[in-house]
Amino acid sequence: MSDQEILCDVGFIGLGVMGKNLALNLADNGYKIAAFDLDTDKVNDAIKQDEVERGENPQRIFPCTSYTELLAKLKSPHLIMLSVPAGKPVDDVCHKLIDAGIQADDIVVDTGNSLWTDTVQREKDFEGKLLFFSTAVSGGEVGARFGASLMPSGDRYAWTRIAPMLKAIAAKVDSTTGKPIERFEPGNPVLEGEPCATYIGGTGSGHYVKMVHNGIEYADMQLICEAYNIMRTGLDMQPSEIAKIFRDWNKGELNSYLIEISAEVLEHIDPETQLPLVDIILDQAGQKGTGLWTAVSSLQIGAPSPTITSAVYARALSTLKEDRVKASTILAGPDISAMNLDKDTVIRELHDALYCSKICAYAQGFQLMSMAAKEYEWSLDFAGIAKIWRAGCIIRAVFLQSITEAYQRDEDLTNLLMDPFFSEQISKFQSNWRRTVANSTMMGIPVGGFSSALAYYDSYRSAVLPANLLQGQRDFFGAHTFARTDKAAGKKYHVEWSHKDRPIVKI
Template sequence: MSESVSLCDIGFVGAGVMGKNLILNLADNGYRVAAFDLDHQRLEALLAQDAAERGNQAPRVVACSSYTELLGRLSAPHLIVLSVPAGKPVDDICHKLIDAGIQADDIVVDTGNSLWTDTVEREKSYEGKFIFFSTAVSGGEEGARFGPSLMPSGDPYAWTRIKPVWQAIAAKVDPASGKPIERKIPGQPVKEGEPCATYIGPTGSGHYVKMVHNGIEYADMQLICEAYQVMRDQLDMNPQDIAGVFKAWNQGILNSYLMEISAEVLATSDSETGLPLVDVILDKAGQKGTGLWTAVSSLQLGSPAPSIAEAVYARSLSALKAERVKASSVLAGPSPQLLDDAQKQARVEALHDALYCAKVCVYAQGFHLMKTAAAEQGWELNFAEIAKIWRAGCIIRAVFLQSITEAYQRNEELANLLVDPFFAKQISGFQQHWRQAVANATLAGIPVPALSSALSYYDAYRTAVLPANLLQGQRDFFGAHTFERTDQPKGKSFHVLWSDAGRPMTRIK
């Protein structure tokens, strides 16, 4: 085999679950990959799967034993993709690539769940040594294998080189309906449709958008779990019954990947006990940080995302399992309600509408947060394009992302998704059921932090006068923090001398 034939198109470091599937996706789309991993068993598993899937074709993946060999196997200028845990491992590999002789015009792409500020620092740190680029990946194992949603950001020149690769391996959607085009067959990648990969913007913006995606994911999952608990504890429905409801809901406006898999989880029985699998899964939820990062960012920027924060808190509360078990025998709740079949059916219908309205509010919170961050960082984010690439391949893919895409196409300066005419009309029509569902759950003593916080967010956003006027009076009373007046020009500050009998008002500036 000649040298030109043996050279590979892309180098890849990390052959874990996500890395292996991204490599095979690249191979399906005609790219020859040189792969490296410190765990040689992972490389052996990768080569074995490639051999099984390619049939009589020539090997599409080459295993490398060192970073020097990896660079030597690649066509120049080099394109190297990293699929490793966020944090120190990324920098360790970058330094090893420098030692191995990587060049200034080579590109290294981080596809992990890195904190966006780390990505910004890395671009600065490696400037002149190589081009550090980032691409956030969503879709899990299956998405990586057959088409993920990709959120690239960084050097525009690097994007011109990476763009054809990412658009080839990304998930595809039908441009008219916005629905995913899926063909999960090795060696037969989807070529038609719009790719779920678009340039997000400057360094860090892609990982920020992915962070918010994951925050929305946290809240969306929590909303579904709250609907499940209401049906389980208040309506006395078993997991199979609830699975049937979720499957029906998935045929309409609540159609989404998360609804689909929730129905499947609830319909699954445990192979060992025969019980519903969900009943043998311990109710302690874990997290990997991205939801927390989103909540923290919303607080730092003053862009309210209460439902995302509540979803993070719900996981933290679930971790207090031992405390909750003890508290359940000490703390009293309301007496159980007796409901007939008609009442139960009405409450299921109310939950459907509540889930839809709350979901819209969660997306509104996420997009508002991205808008605020963009203004803070000087990014020009295209929210219609972001909604487009979330229509397939990612965890929060849902049919109503087509409506979000259209909302931002109608008005790219949209202040908040809630004021888009389509969504404003939708919530107006469904809100009574939403209120009833939250009230019913509260009266039954069932926690619905995401459903209720989304409703409070909606009510606060639509309220012209909030009680912050009293709050400002309180702040001025104990801390002389001053306040603005409704009858004076914006920007003028006033303070009351509260200790004086007459309490005269003084203009500060």
């Protein structure tokens, strides 16, 4: 049978790292792919890899040289997945598909890291021309190839059509234990297990949830880096020693993909210098924007997310390398020679600090999603969201099973800190958390993640905060008014302050 006689199940546009691996994943699960990319080398590379992996089996990926040819090779109604850079490229592809003859009931799925508000606008812009749908993807290159965490949202009808496909290529977890079912070889998809793909909700909600996932990821990574820095700088431990500590931690409550890969990074020796690679990686962190978007959204909605925001600021501070080098020769730090800290004790306390801070980071993320759901009238299933993050995604961790159970116990849970399990965990470990923050501060080691998480916890558990004085200040200089504790809610009051510091001159 010739290529012209074969009708494919899915069109795939954008065969970069993520696109190629998603296409191969689809092929493993029995789907025939019509592939297009402006760079034909990327299409050829995907086909060559498919040839190697499928062996004697029939061809699974078919090249296309135009959008018109892509549509011609697809079964009708058409289903097309995009893996192109966020922003204008997504719109450009959609317009080109419209010009090529795509129909109103054809589905176009954006799998990129789009800003959620762009997704909302696109559904409006392309209404009546195509069904625009979004599926946020987490898991990086390996996740795309062997099973990612997928966060689809948009038109319900479109979801019913593509749900089997997305659930097939998603990561899987054991429905009894909640643990990931690993797959690291091509051509042998996981057919059993609970898929890490569920309908999130209305247009844009999937990309919003993925955005918050990435914000939590920023916080989680920063907290791990602060733990590393305390051991490296404060305890003068070698990277290989710290890797062993991380591997030990990965056997318990802190078990996660990020802890696992951190240990691997710390163990890696640079072949050129024979030094630990981490010691010669420049300490300037990059970012692609999703953490920033999360921080901005939390500020706009008024959802306190200080640990996530602190992680974004930490990356920004890291880019000021020249300034920091100069400041290190001018700005004095503490004398830590007399602290005489016990290494084993510090490490034990550090474990608990990381665990408690991690709980708070996730609590902030889930509270942000909860407040956003009310703001944008989404109905989000937080137990379901935690479930699909248990495998495939970057923040996958044993910890997420406990979050799933927390929301199964109480679907209206206002904050993870209020769940009996998590409140007991922090009560049990908070003393070591506080000592870690105190000792790190006395050593002059920055712990913006740990300290912001602790401040969040202490603020959230405080029945009274100093915002009463703040409201007095606002009323003093701006007549912003205030509520009273001894009067009915909703009423506002104002005081005619003396203004003795700046007397009003009457003319």
